[in-house]
Structure formats: structure tokens, C-alpha cells
Amino acid sequence: MPPPTPSARNACQVLVLGAGLAGMRAAWAAKESDPRLDVILVSPHKAPSGSSFANRNNALGIQAPLPHEAEAFMEEALRLAHPGTALPELVRALAEDAPQRLGDLLDLNLTFRREPDGSLSRFPGCFSPAPRAVVFDGLAAAHSAFLARVRSLGVRVLHGYEAMELLKRGGHVCGARLAALRGERSMDLSAGAVIAALGGPAPLFARRICGPGGSGLAYGLLHRAGARLVNTRHLQFFWSRARDRAFVNPGTLPWPDELASLAAARRTHCPLAFDLPDAALDRDLLSRRGADGLVRLPGHEPLALFAHAGNGGALIDAHGRTSIPGLFACGECAGGMHGAQRLGGGMVLSALVFGARAGAAAAQEACGGLPSTSTPAQEPRAPANSASDASFLRSLRRGMDRHGLPGAPHSQGFTAWLKDASQRAASERQRLLALSALLVLGDLS
Ligand SMILES: Cc1cc2nc3c(=O)[nH]c(=O)nc-3n(C[C@H](O)[C@H](O)[C@H](O)COP(=O)(O)OP(=O)(O)OC[C@H]3O[C@@H](n4cnc5c(N)ncnc54)[C@H](O)[C@@H]3O)c2cc1C
Known part of the structure; x- marks a missing residue:
């Protein structure tokens, strides 16, 4: 194996x-696989952000099947996939690696909910009666623990930048164009391998309950780089009170007696289902939405549907490779391990499993060295989040709330606006946002 190329300021072997x-x-996995590699982790925000480290529950559940539960886990996960796509080899990877990835979290000393005897408490997750999920609290502390771990391994953490383009040479992804969030000079970073861990599409909606700090750019970035995406229409949506976003499970609403069994089934999962009989209740509520998107039921505060998380993304193989050489994906922007519905706690598991696998595989691929050329010339660019970007995003989000919910009427006007914006909008951020929204609508043609 040739020694890794020495690092340069705007170059690294693995870019996350x-x-x-x-x-x-x-x-963590990339650096641990080969400590000599220069690994850069790009994070727009210094403080805990995104759905992992700043979600409003301040807690996360993770599916943690024990080895003897692996088959049941796989069977349940695959049964939930329709009408989305889930690949058995990716679901198997989740089951196989679950004990190790839970071990990582225990090793970081995260605060797990426990029984009086000290053992981990196990809970059923959404869409599953089996008590296989464990829960940790304290996301800011989890963020600190992860950050300390990657820093202690020698990962370079670059705060204040967002990827605006995945750079390609000869069909390979070989770096990223990064925009500074606060008006500094932007830069291009070359890399032997790039791992997209960009989060999901919920930031594209005005009514959303994802963690703050997400960009919503992931699908657009990955698609523009040529990666094949799956399940992009299958977001999780939650009904919540419009006033304070307090969660309301539709199964707890007063339905006629003949719908009692559907209501009981609906109570077993928080997100709306795409292809289960109890989705009839959600369709009924959706049909009662007023022009403002609110459902007003007698004796209840107005309800609305809020975007929570995506179940799709760049289709990966068992090592986190996308269809484009040099480009890996993991977490909420990767797809193929969940279908239209996913088990509660399945996303944290997949973020960790395919994060670890993608990091290790990218390290192996990148240790052949950096792409041989220097980075392209730098040009000062307009700072991200300009007034025009903010106003564009507001319009896009309003449109997605009207036309991007399951069963919402297709709007030719909105789609045409997005298509035009994806080509001609004033900034790259706006073009990528429009492209991401089209992918969620399934309206790219
Ligand atoms: C309230 C809530 C509760 C949840 N509970 C659970 C649960 O119990 N169990 C479960 O399995 N799942 C749960 N989920 C879903 C789960 O938390 C997320 O899907 C998962 O944490 C996503 O991890 P991630 O690393 O892919 O994305 P994130 O944690 O969202 O991180 C994405 C990162 O990418 C950064 N980023 C965005 N755009 C760019 C860019 N252009 N360039 C560079 N960086 C960028 C963001 O700033 C962020 O740091 C929950 C979600 C929410 C909102």
C-alpha cells in the first residue's frame, strides 16, 4: 500500500x-482505519445542530436487535418497505452491526435509560411491537462526546462551511466546493474520497420538526453529482398541534366505531404510513385541511402535518458506496436500507452502521492518494444565506407545505416554478433547493 499523500491546506484523503x-x-471510522490519513469533517455549525444533536426530544432511540433477534428485525424492516425500495443486504448489515454500534455509544458513556438492575431498558419502536430499541438522553452531551472522539483521533473539523457542489473529475467525485456561512472566502477542497452525511429533506418544508441547522440541499447535491437516488418521496410526517407543534397521534382522535381497529393500529406508530391500512385515517384528515393547511376538528386545537425526516437518499451498497466512484453516503441522505416506512430507531442505527462502513471503505479507497492536481482557482462568492436566498426558501417551503404532502394535489405551476428555478435561480443554493424539492415531489422529468 503506498503511503498516503501528505496533507495540503485545501486537500485531504477523506472529506466528510x-x-x-x-x-x-x-x-471516526476513516481515521481509525488508517491514522495516517488526513480526514476533514465539515460542519456548518459549531453548536449541536441537525436532527442527531439538536432535535426537540433531546433523546434518540436506536434499534438494537440482539443476534437472535436479527431475523425478526430484517423481516419486519423489509415488510414495511413497500411502496419504497429496501435492499435485503443493507437491512442485513443493520442487523449484523447493531451490537457493535450500540457498543460505540456505550463506550462514549452516553446516558441510556436503564432498568433498576442497571440493564438497558428496551422499548418497542414505531411500526414494531418488539421491544428492541434502546434510548439515550442528552443530545448536547452526545455531541460533545462524538466531537471529542473524532478530535482525539486527529480528524480536522472545519466549522462554518456548507458544501455547494460535489467536484468531479473523469467521472469520479474528487472534492467539494464549500461556501462559507459568514461571508468569508469560499473554497474548493480536493479529496481522495468524499462521504456525504448531509442530513435529510425535512428543511424543505415550512412546517417541520427536524433539528435546526439542516440545509435541505442533500438530494440536490447528490443528484447533480450523478448519484442514483431512491425513496426520495417517502418522508416521515407527523401530525402535531399547529400552535406549539405538540405531537398528536391520529389514532387517539375520536373515530367512529367501525374505524376502531384502524385507530388502534395507527396508535402503534407516530409517522404517517404510505402503504398500511391505517393510512386511511391520515387521508381522511388530509382531506379536511383548510386553505391554510390546518385541520380543525370539533373540540380540538388545529392540527397540521409536519415534516420530520426522510427515508430515502443516494442508493448505497453495503459499504456506503453510491453509484458514483469516489462518493459515499450515510445517514439520512443515504437510501436503500429503509423503504417507505421504517422501524422507529432505525435511522440512528443506519446512520451509525453506514457511517462506520462508509468511513472504513472511503479510507481504504483514499489511501491510494489524492487526486493529483491542485484545487481550482478561488473566487470570492456571495455569502450564503443572503436575503434573496432566504426569501426564495420561504416561497419554496410554502409551496412544499401545499403540494409536497402525501396525497396533495399536483400543481403544475409550482413544479414549473421549481424546474425553472433549478436551472436559472439567482444562486447555486437556490438552484439546489429547487432540485431537492423536485426530487421530493418525484417530479424531475
Ligand atoms: C424530533 C426528532 C426525533 C427523532 N427521533 C429519532 C429516534 O428516536 N430514532 C431514530 O432512529 N431517528 C430519529 N429521528 C431521525 C434521526 O434523528 C435523524 O434521521 C438522524 O439523526 C440523521 O442523522 P444524520 O447524521 O444523517 O443527519 P443530521 O443529524 O441532520 O446531520 C446532518 C449534518 O449535515 C450538515 N449539513 C447540511 N447540509 C450541509 C452541507 N451542504 N454541507 C455540509 N454540511 C451540511 C448539518 O448542518 C448537520 O450537521 C428523529 C428526528 C427528529 C427530528
């Missing part, structure tokens, strides 16, 4: 974009 659970675990 996004510092949620997936990106942190990927950077």
Missing part, C-alpha cells in the same frame, strides 16, 4: 460533509 451522527461516525 456533515457532522451529525452519520458524519461523525464516518470520520
